[in-house]
Amino acid sequence: AQRVTQPEKLLSVFKGAPVELKCNYSYSGSPELFWYVQYSRQRLQLLLRHISRESIKGFTADLNKGETSFHLKKPFAQEEDSAMYYCARRGSGYSTLTFGKGTMLLVSP
Amino acid sequence: DADVTQTPRNRITKTGKRIMLECSQTKGHDRMYWYRQDPGLGLRLIYYSFDVKDINKGEISDGYSVSRQAQAKFSLSLESAIPNQTALYFCATSVLTSGTTDTQYFGPGTRLTVL
Numbered sequence: 001a002q003r004v005t006q007p008e009k010l011l012s013v014f015k016g017a018p019v020e021l022k023c024n025y026s027y028s029g030s031p032e033l034f035w036y037v038q039y040s041r042q043r044l045q046l047l048l049r050h051i052s053r054e055s056i057k058g059f060t061a062d063l064n065k066g067e068t069s070f071h072l073k074k075p076f077a078q079e080e081d082s083a084m085y086y087c088a089r090r091g092s093g094y095s096t097l098t099f100g101k102g103t104m105l106l107v108s109p
Numbered sequence: 110d111a112d113v114t115q116t117p118r119n120r121i122t123k124t125g126k127r128i129m130l131e132c133s134q135t136k137g138h139d140r141m142y143w144y145r146q147d148p149g150l151g152l153r154l155i156y157y158s159f160d161v162k163d164i165n166k167g168e169i170s171d172g173y174s175v176s177r178q179a180q181a182k183f184s185l186s187l188e189s190a191i192p193n194q195t196a197l198y199f200c201a202t203s204v205l206t207s208g209t210t211d212t213q214y215f216g217p218g219t220r221l222t223v224l
Contacts, residue, residue, distance in 0.1 A: 009149065036213075043113075044152075044199065044215040086151060090211075095159070096142070096167065097213065101151035 002026055004089050006100035013077050014108050021072040021103045023061075023087030031089045033063055033070040034097070038084040047072075047085070057081070077107045112136045115200050115216040123224050128187040130219050132200030140203045141183040142213065143167075143175060145196040152199065158183055190223040197221075 003026040013019055025031060035047040048056045050063040050070060061072045070087060087100040113134045122128055132141065143155040144167075154167030156175040164175060172194060176184045187194055198219045203211040 006151075043217055044201075046212050049212075095140075095211075096154055096157055098154075099144075099152040101149060 002031075002089060002098040004087050004098050004100035006085075006087055006103045008103045009101070010104045010106065012106045012108065015079055016076050019072075019074045019077045019081070019105065019107075021085050021087075021105065023070045023072065023100060025068050025070065025087075025089045027068050033061070034088045034090070035059070035061055035070075035072050036086045036088055036099070038086070040083070044086070077105075079107045079109060081105060082107045113200060113202055113214055113216040115198075115219050117219060118217065119220045121222045121224065122190055124191055126190050126223075128190050128221065130185045130187075130198055130200075130221070132183045132185070132216055134181050134200075134202045134214075134216075136202055136204075136214060137180070138202040138204040138214070139180065140205075140211065141177065142201040142203070143173075143183070143185045144199045144201065145169070145194075146199060146218075147196050155185065155198075187221075187223075190221075192223045195221060195223045 005024045033050040036044050037047040038044045059074045063070050084102050084104050086102045088097040090097050116131045139160045142157040144152045146152050153169050155173050157165050158177045161177050174186045200216040201213040203213045205211045
């Protein structure tokens with residue numbers, strides 16, 4: 001079974017501190033990895049995906065196949081980054097996403 | 110994204126009642142999904158549909174059924190609601206791009222409480 005593990009339910013940091021939200025996935029072929037974000041009172045939305053190798057709102061995530069990880073990083077957290085973050089994967093041959101349980105990021109002033 | 114709408118937004122019902130949650134989209138996407146979100150459990154897939162004639166069970170389909178009335182509409186039914194179906198329900202849509210990947214677009218959610 002496909003699994004996505006986000007070990008932290010809650011991550012609390014101060015503004016300006018570095019942030020790393022962890023995500024590990026079960027190995028299976030060539031998965032596609034995504035980060036989705038849900039801000040307060042807003043819809044869940046795509047933040048970034050590994051195949052795009054993009055930086056969105058200062059966030060980056062690198063797929064590490066050796067460690068089967070896709071950690072989300074930002075060097076300097078902002079208060080507006082406070083949200084629930086979900087890591088998700090779509091495995092090769094599968095067409096649906098499997099989501100992790102989510103990590104709540106709280107950035108304090 | 111206002112292109113994916115869900116009705117109702119909130120619903121309180123009693124155990125044993127039949128409930129239907131509706132999802133409509135104007136994005137022209139073929140693929141539609143129903144998820145439930147529970148604290149500490151994240152999002153879990155209930156049912157999905159890749160086109161009008163295609164219906165598939167997800168991870169937690171027991172106690173639920175769906176209907177894809179048209180490309181734009183995908184309804185989720187709880188035949189006999191029970192309290193542990195109290196959750197936030199999300200509809201999502203997607204379309205394959207670049208050959209393999211697809212981005213999912215979510216509705217605003219329906220908060221269902223079963224007493």
